Amino acid sequence: MLPDVATVPPTSTRGRLLAHLPPVATLGPLLALFLAGAFFTSQTDRFLSGSNFSLILQQVMVVGVVAIGQTLVILTAGIDLSCGMLMAIGSIVTTKLAVDSEMNPYLAILCGLLVSTAFGFLNGALITRVKLPPFIVTLGTLNIAFAITQIYSKSQTISALPEALEYFGRTFRVGQTAVTYGTVLMLIMYLIAWFVLRDTAPGRHVYALGNNAEATRLMGIDTARMLLIVYTLAGLVYGIAGLLLVARTGVGDPQAGQTDNLDSITAVVLGGTSLFGGRGNILGTLLGALIVGVFRNGLTLMGVASVYQILITGILVILAVTTDQLSRRKG
Amino acid sequence: MTEPRPTPVLEARGLVKRYGHVTALDGADFQLLAGEILAVIGDNGAGKSTLIKALAGAIIPDAGEILLDGKPVRFHSPLDARRQGIETVYQDLAVAPAMSIAENLFLGREPKRTGLLGWLGALDKKRMLAEAMRHMQSLKIGIRSMKQAVETLSGGQRQGVAVARSAAFARHVVIMDEPTAALGVKEGNMVLELIRRVRDRGLPVILISHNMPHVFEIADRIHIARLGKRAAVVNPKHISMSDTVAVMTGAKRPEELPAQAFA
Numbered sequence: 001m002l003p004d005v006a007t008v009p010p011t012s013t014r015g016r017l018l019a020h021l022p023p024v025a026t027l028g029p030l031l032a033l034f035l036a037g038a039f040f041t042s043q044t045d046r047f048l049s050g051s052n053f054s055l056i057l058q059q060v061m062v063v064g065v066v067a068i069g070q071t072l073v074i075l076t077a078g079i080d081l082s083c084g085m086l087m088a089i090g091s092i093v094t095t096k097l098a099v100d101s102e103m104n105p106y107l108a109i110l111c112g113l114l115v116s117t118a119f120g121f122l123n124g125a126l127i128t129r130v131k132l133p134p135f136i137v138t139l140g141t142l143n144i145a146f147a148i149t150q151i152y153s154k155s156q157t158i159s160a161l162p163e164a165l166e167y168f169g170r171t172f173r174v175g176q177t178a179v180t181y182g183t184v185l186m187l188i189m190y191l192i193a194w195f196v197l198r199d200t201a202p203g204r205h206v207y208a209l210g211n212n213a214e215a216t217r218l219m220g221i222d223t224a225r226m227l228l229i230v231y232t233l234a235g236l237v238y239g240i241a242g243l244l245l246v247a248r249t250g251v252g253d254p255q256a257g258q259t260d261n262l263d264s265i266t267a268v269v270l271g272g273t274s275l276f277g278g279r280g281n282i283l284g285t286l287l288g289a290l291i292v293g294v295f296r297n298g299l300t301l302m303g304v305a306s307v308y309q310i311l312i313t314g315i316l317v318i319l320a321v322t323t324d325q326l327s328r329r330k331g
Numbered sequence: 332m333t334e335p336r337p338t339p340v341l342e343a344r345g346l347v348k349r350y351g352h353v354t355a356l357d358g359a360d361f362q363l364l365a366g367e368i369l370a371v372i373g374d375n376g377a378g379k380s381t382l383i384k385a386l387a388g389a390i391i392p393d394a395g396e397i398l399l400d401g402k403p404v405r406f407h408s409p410l411d412a413r414r415q416g417i418e419t420v421y422q423d424l425a426v427a428p429a430m431s432i433a434e435n436l437f438l439g440r441e442p443k444r445t446g447l448l449g450w451l452g453a454l455d456k457k458r459m460l461a462e463a464m465r466h467m468q469s470l471k472i473g474i475r476s477m478k479q480a481v482e483t484l485s486g487g488q489r490q491g492v493a494v495a496r497s498a499a500f501a502r503h504v505v506i507m508d509e510p511t512a513a514l515g516v517k518e519g520n521m522v523l524e525l526i527r528r529v530r531d532r533g534l535p536v537i538l539i540s541h542n543m544p545h546v547f548e549i550a551d552r553i554h555i556a557r558l559g560k561r562a563a564v565v566n567p568k569h570i571s572m573s574d575t576v577a578v579m580t581g582a583k584r585p586e587e588l589p590a591q592a593f594a
Contacts, residue, residue: 195451195453196452199448199452199453199454199456200451200452200453200454201441201443201452201454202452204430204434204438204441204454205438205439207427207429207430208427208430208434208438211427211428211429211430212425212426212427212428214425215421215425215426215427215438216427216438216439218409218419218421218425219425219438219439220409220410220413220439221438221439278427278428278429278430279429
């Protein structure tokens with residue numbers, strides 16, 4: 001006699017409980033952010049204020065936007081080392097065209113975004129058509145974009161920008177606090193990405209692809225096309241980050257973006273997204289970026305030297321990955 | 332003249348497939364009848380998996396024809412076959428482990444919401460959960476929450492998700508490629524029971540398996556593939572396991588079998 005399928009215990013009580021709770025990976029970053037906030041509030045009077053929070057948001061704005069593209073890529077089980085350089089090349093193209101070539105600033109912005117997007121497309125094409133690993137491809141485009149940025153700008157910083165390029169650095173007042181348009185744009189981008197990844201078929205397919213690419217392909221989803229779109233979109237996102245960078249610093253800086261790849265990966269990992277793909281939450285990435293921002297800001301207010309900030313960021317990353325791994329091993 | 336047989340649901344005539352010098356299919360015939368479980372067995376290199384791939388649209392045969400409900404069809408991809416109502420359950424549990432049961436069931440075929448959110452591409456998650464529950468219950472797979480990630484399930488339950496997915500969307504045929512190979516005894520029996528339920532709901536099933544006891548327990552007919560051809564189709568009620576294996580390996584010629592062994 002065969003066992004009736006329905007009588008086989010479906011799953012442990014613990015499994016069912018876990019299914020109803022948000023995964024540890026999303027609660028952890030929130031908790032870490034609160035703890036860090038509480039700690040710095042107790043250490044310095046200047047931490048807990050609207051203007052300081054606005055400052056933190058401004059400080060994480062650029063890497064926060066870069067990390068949106070990085071999250072998309074990592075969810076597909078890829079990695080993008082070129083992100084900071086794609087941002088830099090877009091910002092240099094925009095500023096140089098607008099200042100040196102006196103192009104209409106809006107057209108210059110469009111050209112900058114196009115260049116970043118085209119590099120993203122190149123990443124995607126090499127990964128899907130030539131079937132090269134993302135690590136190698138983006139390491140290559142990182143160097144190519146960096147070199148072109150230096151050649152095109154002659155390694156010169158571009159200043160005296162037209163007003164239109166500084167729009168996202170401008171502020172409006174909410175009560176006593178000045179908020180930049182750039183941070184609003186970043187938050188809107190996070191909300192859009194969150195909606196798409198959580199509630200739409202293409203978004204869910206990104207997760208499925210990172211989970212089990214072969215199964216996703218067998219279900220009739222064109223995984224190569226999806227990857228190409230993800231890397232191209234990521235390029236566009238880095239281009240937008242470049243606009244925010246220009247608006248925040250007020251110059252076109254050919255030396256920019258050199259640490260954004262690792263900084264964005266840090267934000268993604270702190271936010272609980274798995275580097276193996278298919279698991280994670282884009283809002284976690286925002287939390288991850290904020291955690292780094294809060295630590296840097298709080299330690300600066302406490303007068304701690306910046307090397308220690310880097311030290312603590314490194315420890316945080318390892319802690320985040322460890323807790324993530326341990327919670328998964330148990331499950 | 333023999334009495335006219337009903338039109339097979341899925342039929343293949345004289346399929347040929349060559350890979351360089353190797354002839355994987357050498358004029359293979361195949362017939363799947365309505366409402367049956369047809370086991371396909373064969374030694375390694377007998378052309379069994381090539382035959383199944385041709386039927387599932389994963390390869391394109393060099394010659395021969397495939398008929399679905401008596402009408403010739405040509406599949407250029409697995410997607411083509413799926414569009415025609417042929418669903419395949421793959422051996423290596425083709426599921427996305429971190430995603431929910433409901434999402435796995437509807438992967439690639441997600442229903443959208445109505446209204447503005449639907450226009451923005453939002454999925455109808457309520458409907459996905461409700462329909463997933465209905466599909467799983469109709470196969471008597473007892474899982475409480477369709478929101479549960481597939482990785483929290485046992486191997487047999489995961490296979491249950493894959494079977495439910497195929498049964499939910501197949502209109503003509505379900506192909507199962509070694510569905511019990513990765514499972515323990517108890518879970519294997521569970522999946523056999525699922526296969527019966529799929530058949531009892533009116534969907535014919537093609538079962539590829541190396542597990543002779545499973546094949547003899549569940550199959551209505553057994554298609555024996557050998558040397559790229561169909562060696563025989565036998566009736567498991569009137570043939571022994573050892574004779575079946577003998578035909579499969581070439582130790583016995585089909586002509587040596589008693590007449591009632593054939594199906």
